[in-house]
Amino acid sequence: RKEVEQDPGPFNVPEGATVAFNCTYSNSASQSFFWYRQDCRKEPKLLMSVYSSGNEDGRFTAQLNRASQYISLLIRDSKLSDSATYLCVVTVFDYKLSFGAGTTVTVRA
Amino acid sequence: GAGVSQSPSNKVTEKGKDVELRCDPISGHTALYWYRQSLGQGLEFLIYFQGNSAPDKSGLPSDRFSAERTGGSVSTLTIQRTQQEDSAVYLCASSSRENTGELFFGEGSRLTVL
Numbered sequence: 001r002k003e004v005e006q007d008p009g010p011f012n013v014p015e016g017a018t019v020a021f022n023c024t025y026s027n028s029a030s031q032s033f034f035w036y037r038q039d040c041r042k043e044p045k046l047l048m049s050v051y052s053s054g055n056e057d058g059r060f061t062a063q064l065n066r067a068s069q070y071i072s073l074l075i076r077d078s079k080l081s082d083s084a085t086y087l088c089v090v091t092v093f094d095y096k097l098s099f100g101a102g103t104t105v106t107v108r109a
Numbered sequence: 110g111a112g113v114s115q116s117p118s119n120k121v122t123e124k125g126k127d128v129e130l131r132c133d134p135i136s137g138h139t140a141l142y143w144y145r146q147s148l149g150q151g152l153e154f155l156i157y158f159q160g161n162s163a164p165d166k167s168g169l170p171s172d173r174f175s176a177e178r179t180g181g182s183v184s185t186l187t188i189q190r191t192q193q194e195d196s197a198v199y200l201c202a203s204s205s206r207e208n209t210g211e212l213f214f215g216e217g218s219r220l221t222v223l
Contacts, residue, residue, distance in 0.1 A: 004151070032210050043200060043214035044152070087151070094209050095140060095159065101151035 001026050004090050004100035011105045013078050020074040021103045023088030033064055033071050034089040038102065044087055047073075078107045111135070115201050115215035122191055123223050130186045130218045132201030140209060141178055142202045143186050146217070152200065158184065160206075191222045 006023045013019045025033075033050035048055070050062040050071050061074040071090075075082055088100035114133040122128050134141050143155040154168040158178040169175070173191075178184040188195055198219050202212035 008149075034210055043216050044212075045214070046211045049210060089210075091210065095157055096154065096165070097142075097210070097212065098154070099144070099152035101149070 002100075003027060003098040004088050006088050006100040006103045008101060009104040011103065012108060013105070014108055015078055015080060017078050017107075018074065018076050019078055019105055020072060021086070021105075022070050022072045023100050023103075024068075024070045025088075025090045025098075026069070027090070027092050028066075028069060030069075030090045030092050031094070032091040033062075034097075035060075035062060035071075035073050036087040036089055036099070038085045038087055040084075044099075047086070075105070078105075080107050080109060083107045113201055113203055113213050113215035115199075115218050117218055118216060119219045119221075121221045121223065124193060125190055127187065127189045128191055128220060130188075130199050130201075130220070132184045132186070132215060134182065134184070134201070134203030135213055136182075137205065138203035138213070139181070139206045140204045141184050142204075142212060143176055143184070144200045144202065145197045146200060147197045155186070155199075188220075191220075193222050196220055196222045 035047040036044040037047045038044040048057045054063045059076045063072045083106050085102035085104045087102045116131045139160045141158040144152040156176045157165040173189045176186045198217040200217045202214045
């Protein structure tokens with residue numbers, strides 16, 4: 001079983017729509033959680049950390065459910081520029097980040 | 110420069126040849142990672158360096174792969190006797206000790222083994 005699993009999508013949504021997707025992780029000892037964003041043929045970049053109580057950063061909301069071992073990302077009021085692959089990242093040890101294969105989101109005009 | 114620098118950006122080689130990929134991390138970052146990303150796949154952890162500690166080599170796929178980090182800065186990933194399945198983008202990342210969750214990636218070295 002993979003350490004981090006994501007629905008690859010693609011999620012194809014119109015501008016202004018809300019899109020949400022989850023990521024599951026297998027190790028219950030996982031400590032830290034992140035969402036990274038990767039544009040086509042570019043390097044990944046940190047989008048946001050995910051905190052136990054859930055957190056928002058502008059139009060982006062991240063949630064953590066430790067009991068069911070998943071994290072989620074919700075994007076409100078989607079923009080064309082939100083089109084990217086979103087990588088779920090989980091750490092067990094403080095330095096060992098495990099990346100999911102990513103969820104592709106395409107926002108259309 | 111201010112970011113992580115990798116070279117070469119593209120490398121085409123013949124099966125059986127050795128290749129070296131270089132990474133220059135952000136100045137002051139003590140942690141350095143190598144990941145591999147194949148088409149449509151997630152990032153595969155290869156190796157981790159932290160300061161002067163022994164590296165975590167647990168992700169290296171075979172003994173054809175090795176990496177070193179000289180002087181706590183520049184790192185070189187070496188692949189000996191390349192195989193077609195080694196074709197991928199090799200990504201280097203660095204992070205500070207204070208914020209280990211935020212990795213700053215280079216643009217990667219795209220390796221194609223013919």
